[in-house]
Amino acid sequence: MPTKITARTNGPLLVEGDDVTIVDQNGKPFTPPGPKFALCRCGDSANKPFCDGTHSKNGFSCPAQP
Numbered sequence: 001m002p003t004k005i006t007a008r009t010n011g012p013l014l015v016e017g018d019d020v021t022i023v024d025q026n027g028k029p030f031t032p033p034g035p036k037f038a039l040c041r042c043g044d045s046a047n048k049p050f051c052d053g054t055h056s057k058n059g060f061s062c063p064a065q066p
Helices: none
Strands: 004-007 013-016 036-039
Antiparallel strands (some): 004 013
């Protein structure tokens, strides 16, 4: 499946794809938790860079535009 990123209104970036690599601030790549996952946009996740649903509790507001 090709990589697809969907920005959710007031929520995370949903990432879907079979061949996705995330690179940390030091340039070290790591494999995401699966072929579908969510990246935090609110900045408050306890599991950064992944979303843990905190945006629904902290009042995060953002349009769907990435």
